[in-house]
Amino acid sequence: MNTDKRGRRRNAAAVLMAAAMLAALGTAHAATDDAPLYVEVADVARAPIGWVEFCASNPGECATVPSAPRDVVLTTKAFKDLVSVNRYVNESVKPMTDLEHWGTIEKWSYPDDGYGDCEDYVLLKRRLLIKAGWPREALLITVVRDRKDEGHAVLTVKTDRGEFILDNQAEAVLPWFETGYRFVKRQSQKDPNVWVSLGDPRPAPATVARQRR
Numbered sequence: 001m002n003t004d005k006r007g008r009r010r011n012a013a014a015v016l017m018a019a020a021m022l023a024a025l026g027t028a029h030a031a032t033d034d035a036p037l038y039v040e041v042a043d044v045a046r047a048p049i050g051w052v053e054f055c056a057s058n059p060g061e062c063a064t065v066p067s068a069p070r071d072v073v074l075t076t077k078a079f080k081d082l083v084s085v086n087r088y089v090n091e092s093v094k095p096m097t098d099l100e101h102w103g104t105i106e107k108w109s110y111p112d113d114g115y116g117d118c119e120d121y122v123l124l125k126r127r128l129l130i131k132a133g134w135p136r137e138a139l140l141i142t143v144v145r146d147r148k149d150e151g152h153a154v155l156t157v158k159t160d161r162g163e164f165i166l167d168n169q170a171e172a173v174l175p176w177f178e179t180g181y182r183f184v185k186r187q188s189q190k191d192p193n194v195w196v197s198l199g200d201p202r203p204a205p206a207t208v209a210r211q212r213r
Contacts (some may be wrong), residue, residue, distance in 0.1 A: 001094040037162030037177055037178035040199035047195045048121055048143060050108035055193065057109075062193055070137040074159035081132070082157060082173045086166040089125050095168070118153040121168035125155050142177075142186035142198075154179070156186055 049066040055062035072078060096115040098107045110127065111120040119141070126139045138158045146169075155166040156176065162178045176183060185201040187193075 004055070020066075035179070039183050040157075040159075041162060041188075042197040042199045044188075045094065045195045045197040046194065048108075050106045051195075052140070053106075054108040056121075064192055066191045068078055069158075070135040072134065072138045072157065072159045074161045076091060076170075078159075079164075079173070082129075083171075085125055085128050085132075086173055087171055089121055089128070090168050090171060093121055093124065093168070109191065118168050120165070122153050122155045125166050129157075136192065137189045140187045140189065141192075143184045144181035145184060147180055151184075152181065154181070158189065 063208070069187055079119050092109045092114070095117065096116050097117055101107070101108075101115055101117070108119045108122055108123060116124075122141050125140065129135065129139055130136055134157075140156040140158065142154050142156040143166075144152050144154055152169075154168075157164045157166065157173075164173050165176050165179050167194075168174055170179075183198040184197050188196050
Protein backbone atom coordinates (compact mmCIF):
# COMPACT_ATOMS: atom_id res chain seq x y z
CA MET A 1 0.00 0.00 0.00
CA ASN A 2 1.42 3.42 -0.89
CA THR A 3 1.91 6.22 1.62
CA ASP A 4 -0.98 8.35 0.30
CA LYS A 5 -3.48 5.53 0.70
CA ARG A 6 -2.24 4.80 4.22
CA GLY A 7 -2.56 8.48 5.08
CA ARG A 8 -6.11 8.70 3.77
CA ARG A 9 -7.13 5.61 5.67
CA ARG A 10 -5.60 6.92 8.89
CA ASN A 11 -7.36 10.27 8.45
CA ALA A 12 -10.68 8.52 7.85
CA ALA A 13 -10.11 6.41 10.95
CA ALA A 14 -9.39 9.56 12.94
CA VAL A 15 -12.67 11.12 11.83
CA LEU A 16 -14.63 8.00 12.80
CA MET A 17 -12.82 7.83 16.14
CA ALA A 18 -13.59 11.49 16.80
CA ALA A 19 -17.28 11.04 16.04
CA ALA A 20 -17.48 7.93 18.22
CA MET A 21 -15.66 9.61 21.11
CA LEU A 22 -17.90 12.66 21.04
CA ALA A 23 -21.03 10.49 20.93
CA ALA A 24 -19.79 8.44 23.87
CA LEU A 25 -19.08 11.52 25.96
CA GLY A 26 -22.79 12.20 26.24
CA THR A 27 -23.14 9.31 28.68
CA ALA A 28 -19.59 8.90 30.02
CA HIS A 29 -19.93 11.29 32.92
CA ALA A 30 -23.26 9.91 34.10
CA ALA A 31 -21.94 6.36 33.95
CA THR A 32 -18.74 7.10 35.88
CA ASP A 33 -19.46 8.89 39.14
CA ASP A 34 -15.84 8.80 40.31
CA ALA A 35 -14.42 10.22 37.06
CA PRO A 36 -15.43 13.88 36.68
CA LEU A 37 -14.87 15.48 33.30
CA TYR A 38 -12.62 18.13 34.86
CA VAL A 39 -9.73 17.77 37.28
CA GLU A 40 -10.21 19.73 40.48
CA VAL A 41 -7.83 22.69 40.68
CA ALA A 42 -6.32 23.37 44.11
CA ASP A 43 -3.66 25.77 45.41
CA VAL A 44 -0.89 27.56 43.56
CA ALA A 45 2.11 25.27 43.05
CA ARG A 46 5.77 25.79 42.27
CA ALA A 47 6.50 25.86 38.55
CA PRO A 48 8.73 23.02 37.30
CA ILE A 49 12.36 24.07 37.05
CA GLY A 50 12.30 23.01 33.41
CA TRP A 51 9.61 25.60 32.66
CA VAL A 52 11.44 28.31 34.62
CA GLU A 53 14.65 27.68 32.70
CA PHE A 54 12.78 27.42 29.38
CA CYS A 55 11.31 30.88 30.03
CA ALA A 56 14.74 32.26 30.92
CA SER A 57 16.09 30.98 27.59
CA ASN A 58 12.97 31.92 25.61
CA PRO A 59 11.56 35.07 27.25
CA GLY A 60 9.32 35.82 24.29
CA GLU A 61 7.51 32.52 24.80
CA CYS A 62 6.57 33.40 28.37
CA ALA A 63 5.96 37.16 28.08
CA THR A 64 2.21 36.91 28.58
CA VAL A 65 -0.30 38.81 30.66
CA PRO A 66 -3.07 37.25 32.76
CA SER A 67 -6.25 36.57 30.81
CA ALA A 68 -9.68 35.03 31.30
CA PRO A 69 -9.91 31.22 31.17
CA ARG A 70 -11.23 29.83 27.89
CA ASP A 71 -12.48 26.36 27.02
CA VAL A 72 -12.60 25.03 23.47
CA VAL A 73 -15.91 24.01 21.90
CA LEU A 74 -15.12 20.42 21.02
CA THR A 75 -16.62 19.71 17.61
CA THR A 76 -15.85 16.58 15.60
CA LYS A 77 -13.43 18.62 13.46
CA ALA A 78 -11.69 20.03 16.54
CA PHE A 79 -11.22 16.57 17.99
CA LYS A 80 -9.89 15.30 14.67
CA ASP A 81 -7.38 18.17 14.68
CA LEU A 82 -6.21 17.17 18.15
CA VAL A 83 -5.73 13.58 17.03
CA SER A 84 -3.81 14.74 13.95
CA VAL A 85 -1.47 17.05 15.88
CA ASN A 86 -0.85 14.43 18.54
CA ARG A 87 -0.03 11.78 15.96
CA TYR A 88 2.08 14.11 13.81
CA VAL A 89 4.34 15.18 16.68
CA ASN A 90 4.59 11.65 18.10
CA GLU A 91 5.71 10.34 14.71
CA SER A 92 7.99 13.27 13.85
CA VAL A 93 10.02 13.37 17.07
CA LYS A 94 12.26 10.54 18.19
CA PRO A 95 12.41 9.94 21.97
CA MET A 96 15.66 10.87 23.68
CA THR A 97 16.36 11.69 27.30
CA ASP A 98 17.73 15.10 28.25
CA LEU A 99 20.89 13.44 29.53
CA GLU A 100 21.49 11.84 26.13
CA HIS A 101 20.39 14.92 24.24
CA TRP A 102 21.88 17.77 26.22
CA GLY A 103 24.08 16.18 28.88
CA THR A 104 21.84 17.46 31.66
CA ILE A 105 19.09 15.83 33.70
CA GLU A 106 16.31 18.31 32.86
CA LYS A 107 15.97 20.70 29.92
CA TRP A 108 12.75 21.78 28.23
CA SER A 109 13.12 22.78 24.60
CA TYR A 110 11.42 22.56 21.24
CA PRO A 111 12.49 19.36 19.46
CA ASP A 112 13.60 21.24 16.37
CA ASP A 113 16.37 18.72 15.69
CA GLY A 114 13.88 15.86 15.73
CA TYR A 115 14.69 14.55 19.22
CA GLY A 116 13.18 15.18 22.63
CA ASP A 117 11.55 13.85 25.77
CA CYS A 118 7.98 14.20 27.02
CA GLU A 119 8.11 17.93 27.81
CA ASP A 120 9.52 18.69 24.37
CA TYR A 121 6.67 16.83 22.67
CA VAL A 122 4.24 18.87 24.77
CA LEU A 123 5.86 22.18 23.89
CA LEU A 124 5.67 21.43 20.16
CA LYS A 125 2.04 20.29 20.30
CA ARG A 126 1.14 23.43 22.23
CA ARG A 127 2.97 25.65 19.74
CA LEU A 128 1.32 24.02 16.71
CA LEU A 129 -2.17 24.32 18.19
CA ILE A 130 -1.65 27.97 19.15
CA LYS A 131 -0.42 28.72 15.63
CA ALA A 132 -3.56 27.01 14.31
CA GLY A 133 -5.71 29.41 16.33
CA TRP A 134 -6.41 27.44 19.49
CA PRO A 135 -6.55 29.62 22.64
CA ARG A 136 -3.50 29.40 24.88
CA GLU A 137 -5.79 29.44 27.90
CA ALA A 138 -7.12 25.99 26.94
CA LEU A 139 -3.70 24.38 26.30
CA LEU A 140 -2.07 23.53 29.61
CA ILE A 141 1.27 21.80 30.18
CA THR A 142 0.56 19.23 32.87
CA VAL A 143 2.74 17.14 35.19
CA VAL A 144 1.47 13.65 36.04
CA ARG A 145 2.70 10.44 37.64
CA ASP A 146 2.70 7.65 35.09
CA ARG A 147 2.07 3.93 35.46
CA LYS A 148 5.53 3.50 36.95
CA ASP A 149 4.78 6.35 39.36
CA GLU A 150 7.43 8.40 37.57
CA GLY A 151 7.13 12.04 36.55
CA HIS A 152 5.74 12.63 33.06
CA ALA A 153 4.42 15.61 31.09
CA VAL A 154 1.33 15.76 28.89
CA LEU A 155 -0.77 18.49 27.30
CA THR A 156 -4.24 19.04 28.77
CA VAL A 157 -6.80 20.55 26.39
CA LYS A 158 -9.75 22.09 28.26
CA THR A 159 -13.01 21.82 26.34
CA ASP A 160 -16.72 22.17 26.94
CA ARG A 161 -16.85 18.35 27.02
CA GLY A 162 -14.10 17.78 29.52
CA GLU A 163 -10.31 17.70 29.62
CA PHE A 164 -8.47 15.71 26.97
CA ILE A 165 -4.85 14.61 27.02
CA LEU A 166 -2.25 14.71 24.25
CA ASP A 167 0.51 12.28 25.18
CA ASN A 168 3.69 11.12 23.48
CA GLN A 169 3.05 7.66 24.91
CA ALA A 170 -0.31 7.25 23.19
CA GLU A 171 -1.75 7.95 19.75
CA ALA A 172 -5.29 8.17 21.12
CA VAL A 173 -6.47 11.46 22.60
CA LEU A 174 -8.24 10.43 25.80
CA PRO A 175 -10.27 12.05 28.57
CA TRP A 176 -7.96 12.68 31.52
CA PHE A 177 -9.58 9.97 33.65
CA GLU A 178 -8.90 7.26 31.05
CA THR A 179 -5.14 7.79 30.87
CA GLY A 180 -4.24 5.81 33.97
CA TYR A 181 -2.15 8.74 35.25
CA ARG A 182 -2.30 10.63 38.54
CA PHE A 183 -2.51 14.35 37.86
CA VAL A 184 -0.18 16.51 39.96
CA LYS A 185 -0.03 20.09 38.68
CA ARG A 186 -0.37 22.20 35.54
CA GLN A 187 -0.35 25.71 34.18
CA SER A 188 -3.14 28.01 35.27
CA GLN A 189 -5.65 28.93 32.58
CA LYS A 190 -5.29 32.57 33.59
CA ASP A 191 -1.49 32.73 33.39
CA PRO A 192 0.85 30.07 31.95
CA ASN A 193 3.61 31.24 34.28
CA VAL A 194 1.48 30.38 37.31
CA TRP A 195 1.11 26.69 38.14
CA VAL A 196 -1.64 25.09 40.20
CA SER A 197 -1.90 21.82 42.10
CA LEU A 198 -4.50 19.33 40.93
CA GLY A 199 -6.83 17.65 43.37
CA ASP A 200 -6.62 14.16 41.87
CA PRO A 201 -6.82 11.90 44.92
CA ARG A 202 -6.36 8.66 43.01
CA PRO A 203 -3.11 6.77 43.56
CA ALA A 204 -0.98 5.94 40.56
CA PRO A 205 -1.93 2.52 39.13
CA ALA A 206 0.09 -0.47 40.22
CA THR A 207 0.35 -1.74 36.63
CA VAL A 208 3.90 -1.49 35.34
CA ALA A 209 4.16 -0.77 31.64
CA ARG A 210 7.14 0.18 29.53
CA GLN A 211 6.81 3.86 28.74
CA ARG A 212 8.31 5.79 25.87
CA ARG A 213 10.12 8.87 27.16
